[in-house]
Amino acid sequence: MVPYLLILPGLAWILFFFLVPLLSLVATSLQKRAGTSLSEGFVPALQFSNYTSALGEYFPQFIRAFLYAGIATALALVIAYPIAYYIAFKATKYKYLMLVLVIAPFFASFLLRTNAWKTILSADGFVVETLNALSLLPEDRILNTSVAVIFGLTYNFLPFMILPLYASLDRIDPRLVEAASDLYASPATGFWRVVWPLSMPGVLGGVVLTFIPASGDYINAQLLGSTNDKMIGNVIQAQFIVLRDYPIASALSAMFMFVLLIIIVAYIRRVGTRQLV
Amino acid sequence: MTEEKRKDLSKLPPELRPFLSRRAFLAAAGVTSAAAVAAACGARTSTDVATPVDAEITTEAATGTVVWSNWTLYIDVDDAGAYPTLDKFVAAESIDVDYIEDYNDNNEFWAKMLPLLQSGQPTGRDIVSPTDWMAARWISNNYTEELDKANIPNEANLIDALRNPGFDPGRKFSLPWQSGYGGLGWNKAKLKEAIGTEDMTSVDQLFDPRLKGKIVLLTELRDTVGVVMAWQGADPTDFTTDQFMEAIDFLQTQVDNGQIQQFMGNDYAVGLENGDITAVIGWSGDLVQLGEDFGFALPETKGNLWTDNLLIPVGAANKAGAERVMNWYYDPAIAAELAAYVNYISPVKGAEVEAAAIDPALAENPLIFPTAADLEKTFIFMSLTPEQEDEYNAVWQKLLGN
Amino acid sequence: MAADLNLQRLTREFGEHTAVDHIDLIVPQGTFFALLGPSGCGKTTTLRMVAGLEEPTSGHIRLGDRDITDLPAYRRPVNTVFQNYALFPHLDVFDNVAFGLKRRKVADVKKKVSEMLELVELGKMADRKPGQLSGGQQQRVAVARALINEPAVLLLDEPLGALDLKLRRQMQIELKRIQIEVGTTFVHVTHDQEEAMSMADTVAVMNLGKIEQMGDPISVYEHPKTAFVANFLGQANLLKGDIVGEENDHLVVDVHGVKFSVPRSEAPVHDGRIVIGVRPEKITVVDPGVTTLPKNQVAATVIDSSFIGVSTQYLVESPWGQPMIAFEQNRDPTDVARPGDPVLLGWEPRHTFGLDPDEDLKAGLQESVPAL
Ligand SMILES: Nc1ncnc2c1ncn2[C@@H]1O[C@H](COP(=O)(O)OP(=O)(O)OP(=O)(O)O)[C@@H](O)[C@H]1O
């Protein structure tokens, strides 16, 4: 009996902080307008057309959110893996210093960090001048392009990728790597056959932890992108705050959560069921 | 996206704002809280319909402290981070002021206050500082206290141009704090490089193909669409939906052909400085602060005159104290001291004379002390019905990609 | 000489500390070689250098006539059974064992792995994960995983250290059986002197990065060349004395007035001071009156006796106050001497060995596993 009692607080927590808001979100998403203007509010209803019209209207932003987040997640993985690998296996003395450095950006506000990128990516900045000198920029700028948004997402959520990767790499016994090389695996083969599969829990965690906030983000698209780079988070934000069309905003949120859930579950099932330790 | 603030210069590099206190940075971070607000909204059955509030029940006993929510960087600050004009008030009137720079965005602040106002709870503020159109929303919903002019004798110093706005004829509920223009702003060097002149006078120049991808317009509907409509020949003080849509359609073509790089809040200032942006529809105060290398002008076809207003939320705990604060800032000497710092238009008669004593150049700056001829080149954007607001906001957000 | 393992002046320094100190060593092909020594003496470091996992500071490693010193680990025909097994936790038994074959693109992996699993009696466990195996089974997977590659040398770093005593004995027999069956050179590192002696053709005793003595188990045990080896490998009574004479190829050594004979060939010095030693099981313990004793004799007093079934172990005090130990075969359990009893100890001169007089009598004592 007692063990069951002990899960009650957790259950209550889930109920109040997850289930109730979720139900309320769904209920709001089905409301209809009380009058001719939005300021007259909404009344309970079962207006499922909120979903179809929202989706019809904002389909590009939906696709863009998942596309940009997907690219940013892939980039973050490519960038974060060597960093996490280095910290886990090579940094020895400086391990904790480096971990602190990874987390350090969190101490600055998200907004300020993103604004810092504006300066870094600005036309007179080093990055753009270099890329321009190499004629690598089709639009002669980075700011207010999709590239900047994806950069921003990658940068802002990089720690979410590094930390789980580090945690799983750090748990790998370095003697396994030695065992692989003892068994005729070159360093590259040893990595792919031993380190990589053993780090899958970290890859999985990092990808999920990066993809979720990146796909829902609106700050990066707002500050670094053009009007054609807006993501679903921007739409939801504008619907809630500016337009105050709560049913549409809620319908968008609900659909976003649902699609995200499907993507994450599909991903975890695909990758996660491969042998994890 | 929502209106960001013209006064928030926290994104400028440090050398441009030697006076800038740390609080400005902290306040800048507040925008992210919009997400939290959004979440809170979702959990509510929403009715924005005015709910009459019984002031007698909700009014708390006066405490002697006035709580004031204002925009960041919108008051004089000294090197020690104190507010000199406010400190003088506290000393003179023995009323404490809790000055909070948490008014980041009209819509966001409204979203934060609305649940409290609807349920008749106190907002915890004695003064709030919405822009005209948002002040209109507060007043039309009966969410403000009527001002007791007996406590505000200096109200007589209010300039005539601002006495009878459409949303509050006779200023029964509101008083202007500062005004400013939405007009043309540019980086002189970059402009010269692109089109061979250091001056802008017309909106035509903004849409010169040689500035392709180098112009940014404000995310604030009234500034951008107002300026464009006026340029197209419509009257922003009285226009039709067709005229509004014509402006939107035009802007859409300029987005699609790449002429417009982006729509931004006050952060266009950084872009102008960095050289990412050559010209903007921007705010006068920002460009004054940016300095010599940057220009601001009201377009020949007129620019937008906006005002941020002080008003007292219904059920405020210290209404009388709030009125004393308003009175204080309508003292010309105090108004001049303030104007010298914030670089926006003072609504107070006589401030110009006082300003000349502080710095003659200041008094001569038409962007701070406009002449009647200057004000001729401005319009005050038409008041919108709730239905119009819904409709225009929707197409506007669509244009912004949201 | 085909593929003898040959270490030449092999050295490894870690900063100031020399873990392996100019080792010279030849392990003939097909032999079972045991490297024995106390913790920290450099056994693992030596093995890792042979495997290619540690770079020598100086010296050479040769395999037959090939110098493999600079060959990376994955190119060396050498495989290791790691101390903790280091099995790949994400691969099942089959894939663990097949790992080396697949890397070398050997044909017939399946058949070879099945045969190897039969050899180590794990045929039924092929699709288990290492985490689902007992310690002994894991150990056999580790052996199979290394051995299947038919290495020129198999390195085993305390492979039995994690097992309980009974399983350890069983695995010792099994390992020896496998070694004889496949005929691969085994270099086996261990703390356990019994393990080393029972399994190996050759044992090397290592101390402080150097090899103290090397040879077949019997000769090393019976004829230790240093106090360290005498103490570390089993137990020994070491007595300090002076050479006072010589008779019939034997030196006469005076220890506090008592005379003992040592074969001349067993003594490193032939005059002056010397240390002599005798292993406890060589000593006969009798009542003082008995006269049918071997030549080396000394009277003593029993301090403690413990009857442990196969034998009785005595701790006695010599006339000059030095404690000595003696093991009596348990042929007649009725005449066990009690503490305080006077006894006479006797042993054959040929069971006596001589050591350098400057030897530290206590060397190798702390770390040695008490042989009980
Ligand atoms: N990577 C290293 N860095 C510094 N010192 C080391 C390193 N590896 C080993 N040593 C030192 O070298 C010496 C020999 O170590 P080694 O591991 O070879 O001992 P061992 O004989 O295998 O001991 P054990 O029986 O405890 O396994 C020890 O003093 C050890 O501290």
Ligand SMILES: [Mg+2]
């Ligand atoms: Mg070791």
